[in-house]
Amino acid sequence: MNPIRQFTTCLLALALLASGSIALAQGENVVIPPDGEIIIGVSAAFSGEGLAPFGNNIRNGAVLGHMNRPSATVDGVEFAIALDPQDSQCNAEGGVAVATRYTSDPSVVGVVGPMCSSACTPAAPIYDAAGFTTISPSCTAPALTQSGFASFNRTVPSDANQGKFAAEYIYHELGVRRLATIHDGSPYGEGLVGVVSTNFAALGGEVVAADAVTVGDTNFQALLSEIAEAEPELIYCGCFPAEGARLIQQRADVGLEEVPFMGADGIFGPELIELAGEASEGVYASTPRPVSSAAADDLTEQYLETFTEEPAAGFHTNSYDAYTIFVNGIEAVGTLDDEGNLVVNRAALSDFVRSLQNYPGVTGIINCDGTGECITTPVGFYQVQMGEFVEIGMAGGGMMADDMMDDDMDDDDMDDDDMDDDEG
Amino acid sequence: MALPLTGPAGGNAITFGRIRRYIARNTLQIAGFIFLAVLIVSAVYNLATGIARPHTLLQNFFFGLSTGSIYALIALGYTLVYGILFMINFAHGEVFMAGGYIGYFAIIFANDRGWLEQHTVFALFFTITIAAIFSVLIAVILERVAYRPLRGAPRLVPLITAIGASIALQQLFLRLFGADSRRYPNVHYYIEVPGCQVCKEIPGGAMGLDLVGGIYKVTLFGLDIRLRPIWFIVLFLACSLMIALWFYIQRTKRGKAMRAVAEDKNTAALMGIDVDGIIVTTFVLGAALAGAAAVLFLIIPGNGQATPFIGFFPGIKAFTAAVLGGIGNIPGAAVGGLFLGVIEAVGPPLWNIDHQLKEIIVFGLLILVLILRPTGIFGEILSKRA
Numbered sequence: 171m172n173p174i175r176q177f178t179t180c181l182l183a184l185a186l187l188a189s190g191s192i193a194l195a196q197g198e199n200v201v202i203p204p205d206g207e208i209i210i211g212v213s214a215a216f217s218g219e220g221l222a223p224f225g226n227n228i229r230n231g232a233v234l235g236h237m238n239r240p241s242a243t244v245d246g247v248e249f250a251i252a253l254d255p256q257d258s259q260c261n262a263e264g265g266v267a268v269a270t271r272y273t274s275d276p277s278v279v280g281v282v283g284p285m286c287s288s289a290c291t292p293a294a295p296i297y298d299a300a301g302f303t304t305i306s307p308s309c310t311a312p313a314l315t316q317s318g319f320a321s322f323n324r325t326v327p328s329d330a331n332q333g334k335f336a337a338e339y340i341y342h343e344l345g346v347r348r349l350a351t352i353h354d355g356s357p358y359g360e361g362l363v364g365v366v367s368t369n370f371a372a373l374g375g376e377v378v379a380a381d382a383v384t385v386g387d388t389n390f391q392a393l394l395s396e397i398a399e400a401e402p403e404l405i406y407c408g409c410f411p412a413e414g415a416r417l418i419q420q421r422a423d424v425g426l427e428e429v430p431f432m433g434a435d436g437i438f439g440p441e442l443i444e445l446a447g448e449a450s451e452g453v454y455a456s457t458p459r460p461v462s463s464a465a466a467d468d469l470t471e472q473y474l475e476t477f478t479e480e481p482a483a484g485f486h487t488n489s490y491d492a493y494t495i496f497v498n499g500i501e502a503v504g505t506l507d508d509e510g511n512l513v514v515n516r517a518a519l520s521d522f523v524r525s526l527q528n529y530p531g532v533t534g535i536i537n538c539d540g541t542g543e544c545i546t547t548p549v550g551f552y553q554v555q556m557g558e559f560v561e562i563g564m565a566g567g568g569m570m571a572d573d574m575m576d577d578d579m580d581d582d583d584m585d586d587d588d589m590d591d592d593e594g
Numbered sequence: 595m596a597l598p599l600t601g602p603a604g605g606n607a608i609t610f611g612r613i614r615r616y617i618a619r620n621t622l623q624i625a626g627f628i629f630l631a632v633l634i635v636s637a638v639y640n641l642a643t644g645i646a647r648p649h650t651l652l653q654n655f656f657f658g659l660s661t662g663s664i665y666a667l668i669a670l671g672y673t674l675v676y677g678i679l680f681m682i683n684f685a686h687g688e689v690f691m692a693g694g695y696i697g698y699f700a701i702i703f704a705n706d707r708g709w710l711e712q713h714t715v716f717a718l719f720f721t722i723t724i725a726a727i728f729s730v731l732i733a734v735i736l737e738r739v740a741y742r743p744l745r746g747a748p749r750l751v752p753l754i755t756a757i758g759a760s761i762a763l764q765q766l767f768l769r770l771f772g773a774d775s776r777r778y779p780n781v782h783y784y785i786e787v788p789g790c791q792v793c794k795e796i797p798g799g800a801m802g803l804d805l806v807g808g809i810y811k812v813t814l815f816g817l818d819i820r821l822r823p824i825w826f827i828v829l830f831l832a833c834s835l836m837i838a839l840w841f842y843i844q845r846t847k848r849g850k851a852m853r854a855v856a857e858d859k860n861t862a863a864l865m866g867i868d869v870d871g872i873i874v875t876t877f878v879l880g881a882a883l884a885g886a887a888a889v890l891f892l893i894i895p896g897n898g899q900a901t902p903f904i905g906f907f908p909g910i911k912a913f914t915a916a917v918l919g920g921i922g923n924i925p926g927a928a929v930g931g932l933f934l935g936v937i938e939a940v941g942p943p944l945w946n947i948d949h950q951l952k953e954i955i956v957f958g959l960l961i962l963v964l965i966l967r968p969t970g971i972f973g974e975i976l977s978k979r980a
Contacts, residue, residue, distance in 0.1 A: 382950035419896035
């Protein structure tokens with residue numbers, strides 16, 4: 171290679187670098203012309219067995235938020251907001267595909283979602299790189315807020331909480347000493363089961379069997395017959411309705427029909443009862459429980475009127491809060507430039523969300539602790555009685571940032587084992 | 595006696611060089627045999643030390659048999675099409691799914707009219723027929739639209755088309771009917787069995803069996819296990835259908851024509867055989883079996899969730915079963931399916947591994963068979979045509 175060509179190559183490389191950094195600098199601000207729309211993404215699963223009802227529930231929450239606050243006003247100028255829902259399914263591929271789509275669109279200000287921890291985990295680095303802010307209404311894997319993701323926030327309790335409360339409930343309230351666990355190999359299922367197992371063992375219980383299912387598989391009798399050998403007093407499942415319903419029904423094949431079955435927010439809702447039929451009677455589930463407040467009741471009322479159906483789960487309250495936090499954030503950090511364009515600095519928006527304090531959300535007073543945890547909701551315990559989930563207890567709720575920190579410290583050790591794989 | 599180490603002229607003498615060459619030439623086979631030996635030794639060890647409990651193994655054997663009969667029925671579709679066209683019809687899993695999905699509407703129709711309760715056998719026959727007809731319809735359209743235009747193309751082309759057709763069908767059903775599961779109603783069919791030990795009381799007060807929905811405690815070889823009569827019905831139906839198919843192909847004129855087309859399409863055409871017609875017949879047979887299998891699978895209690903995705907796993911497993919048994923070979927597909935179902939259920943307790951890893955056993959065995967016996971267990975050399 172001659173010196174002149176080397177020099178040109180260097181120049182070219184420099185030019186490329188320079189243009190790259192300019193592009194990056196532009197990426198830090200979202201600029202919306204006066205007649206333009208602010209886009210907020212909604213990333214959830216709108217297809218997939220047993221998953222679409224949850225995704226629609228999340229989208230509907232955001233749609234209600236949009237109905238009530240269809241625009242953001244900055245310095246007296248009103249800018250319309252548009253929702254852009256995209257199907258991120260409930261897996262890594264979907265989460266990554268939707269994240270790539272949103273981050274390549276300069277007019278997307280923030281994203282409500284993704285829905286599943288398996289989509290949140292691989293999507294977070296992509297949103298991080300683009301300086302985005304996401305608020306998930308339903309990703310509960312503990313590791314998500316312990317991995318240093320700058321973009322990830324959630325308005326739902328971490329499974330470090332849900333799992334701990336579940337373990338306590340199983341041990342104290344249900345009096346179970348021999349526990350069998352099943353998970354579906356997702357960051358959500360595996361993480362949750364890890365937290366429950368560790369806490370259950372710490373309380374003095376024994377985890378007598380642990381196994382995992384493959385998502386999409388349909389025959390679990392062989393697995394259940396091995397679990398039956400261990401004679402558990404309760405089967406705890408970190409899974410979703412498709413696999414959960416089959417496990418619940420196929421229990422009878424191995425003589426486990428008398429052994430209670432418990433899941434978490436993944437299986438809570440009418441979907442499971444529809445799929446599992448009579449076999450679902452007596453099944454337990456825990457789920458983030460909207461605090462009963464006038465605001466939450468009003469929202470459910472509006473949900474019924476607008477969509478003429480009962481909410482499939484309670485996630486519409488979490489996504490409603492996620493949406494309204496974004497609108498408040500845009501109004502707080504947005505500025506107008508000389509040409510009347512709305513400028514939203516991504517870093518400022520992220521700071522706003524992460525440092526949010528005493529925000530009156532539908533789920534309660536929301537405080538964000540700086541790591542992405544923005545929760546108030548307590549965890550409710552439910553049991554299927556006469557074909558519907560009936561509330562039988564609750565735990566936690568209204569936690570302040572300080573409490574959260576303590577919990578995180580306690581849970582750190584065990585989460586590392588369970589979640590390392592998902593972070594690589 | 596001379597030492598055998600006397601160089602190349604030594605005839606059958608074993609030299610290090612020969613051993614090294616033998617190992618170099620047959621590395622895969624040797625690795626395969628070692629792996630097989632490890633599997634057998636660890637299975638025997640687990641059995642002897644009681645890590646693998648006989649009770650679990652026997653119970654899982656029956657679970658596997660019921661799943662295996664479904665795999666076998668689907669596998670026949672793969673094997674038939676491969677035998678004739680040398681093409682893997684990856685959309686076959688979706689043909690299965692379509693049957694199960696439409697079967698749902700048929701069984702609900704029958705249920706609404708009270709047939710399911712009063713004339714259970716007729717209602718199930720009705721459901722299976724509707725499902726099979728619909729599966730056949732899908733398969734025939736698929737053949738006409740997606741495969742026939744590519745008849746002369748290189749082998750990879752229809753393969754890719756098949757994968758495309760599979761995704762298209764899945765998405766079509768997803769858009770048409772939504773992602774929600776359709777749950778089959780619980781089916782009960784009671785028969786009175788006088789003097790039966792394991793029976794429970796049936797409606798009407800007599801002792802008897804619920805052939806479809808029931809589950810019974812049975813003591814077999816001194817082990818208490820639970821059995822569902824429906825598993826044996828499915829197994830029996832699957833075996834009968836396979837035997838009927840075998841006779842059809844071996845003993846009828848049309849079957850003879852199918853074998854002729856499989857051997858050489860051009861010569862068969864010269865002999866006055868309608869090649870396209872025979873190929874359509876092949877698709878029809880495979881699809882009808884898949885449609886029937888889908889309904890049989892979904893009426894087993896605990897399985898009854900029809901979704902646009904139910905075809906994927908059984909499809910992949912059945913394809914594996916077909917290859918395991920020797921693709922293109924009908925008894926091979928049947929044996930492969932049953933073997934796969936059983937090994938999948940018995941494997942995890944036998945080798946003391948997680949059930950999530952059962953796929954590793956399944957596909958590990960597939961690799962093993964392909965190494966040691968590339969044509970499959972029952973494999974035959976198919977005509978060497980591209």
